[in-house]
Amino acid sequence: WRAGDAIHRFPLIDVQGVPLMSTIAEYWKSISEFCPDPSDLLISTYPKAGTTWTQEIVDLLQHNGDAEVCKRAPTAVRIPFLEICAPPPIPSGLDLLKQMKPPRVIKTHLPIQLVPKGFWENKCKVIYMARNAKDNLVSYFHFDRMNFTQPEPGPWDGYIHKFMKGQLGWGSWYDHVKGYWKERKERNILYILYEDMKENPFREIKRIMHYLDLSVSEEIIERIVQLSSFQVMKDNPMANYSYIPKPVFDQSISAFMRKGEVGDWVNHFTLAQSQMFDEDYANQMKDVDIPFRFSI
Ligand code: A3P
Structure with a gap:
């Protein structure tokens, strides 16, 4: 990022078939060459x-549920966003990572085929939330309305089609969730679902704890359930992105x-949009059986 550049909605540029924010495309070589330490943990998601939520849970687990320690800095500083290159004060992921010693927790939205190969060579642990x-x-859609570094979402109906065609930042949701799903066993990826976390956070936080080889008491897990609840995170200035200025x-x-809910889509899709979406969904998802739920 060059000082003096104005904040604007960056266009998407094709990187190996995936539309990425132009600043990411510009620094693609250094991003793809990033080499993690084997002790580093990757948290990956489609935007x-x-x-x-996953970042907060992992940070709390690693600090035995200590709420104050987990307020030491904003999420994006505690857990750098690998590929991000956006205007200050959003820190560039690579710059932050250079200043931190392993073991680090790193966030990415990259689809599996674009994750720097060092993560696989070094057998890093990977948590994927879908x-x-x-x-x-x-x-x-709502994020693209308020985030002035992302392309304009345009009208709702057109946005649905962009999503279905994989034309949003970080590309196709379908390819993203399927890519990690197909490799989860081979590459020891912990695959978690938002709906499961919402339904039973205690159970899912325990799964994450086991995957990370941590041992946290049930009482502390209960505390982590509370500290990572939607309302507590919404009120936590170190987790709610209120430190990002209004022009961004x-x-x-x-x-x-x-909202942080399961099923809010019913308030947005018309019946016709929902039917059209479901038909296309069945086709795009026919090669996998990921147990997604649209309501709980
Ligand atoms: P909504 O827009 O549906 O409310 P990300 O962190 O990947 O950008 O995802 C943001 C989404 O996760 C938002 O969804 C946000 O409200 C939701 N979210 C964040 N923290 C949450 C929590 N503790 N519990 C449930 N949902 C949460």
């Missing part, structure tokens, strides 16, 4: 699938912590 397509789409994230248009 708006529950990344920040969210049902319709709620994920609704959340992304205008939370008066739509809050980063917007």
Whole structure:
């Protein structure tokens, strides 16, 4: 990022078939050459699938549920966003990572085929969180309205079609969730679903704890359930992105912590849009059986 560049909605540029924010495309070589330490942990998601929630849970687990320690810095500083290159104060992922010593927790939205190969060579642990397509789409639509580094979402109906065609930032939701799903066993990826986390956070947080080889008491897990609940995170300035200035994230248009629910899509899709979406969904998802739920 060059000082003096104005904040604007960056266009998407094709990187190996995936549309990425132009600043990411510009620095693609250094991003793809990033080499993690084997002790580093990757949290991967399609945008708006529950990344920040997973980041908070992991940070709390690693610090035995210590709420104060987990408020030491904003999410994006505690857990750098690997590929991001956006205007300050959003820190560039690679710059932050250079300043941190492993073991680090790293966030990415890259589809599996674009994840720097060092993560696989070094057998890093990877947590992937996925969210049902319709709620994920609704959340992304509202995010694109308020995030002035992303392309204009345009009208709702057209946005549905862009999502279905994989024309949004980080590409196709369908390819993204399927890519990690197909490789989860081979590459020891912990695959979690937003809906499962919402339904039974205690159970899912325990799964994450086991995957990370941590041992946290049930009492502390209960505390982590509370500390990572939607309302607590919405009120936590170190988790709710309120530190991003209004010209970048205008939370008066739509809050980063917007609703945090399963099934909000019913308030957005018309019956016709839903039927059209489902038909296309069945076709795009026919080669996998990921147990997504559109309501709980
Ligand atoms: P909504 O727009 O549906 O409210 P990401 O962190 O990947 O950008 O995802 C953001 C989405 O996750 C938003 O969804 C946000 O409200 C939701 N979210 C964040 N923290 C959450 C929590 N603790 N519980 C449930 N949902 C949460």
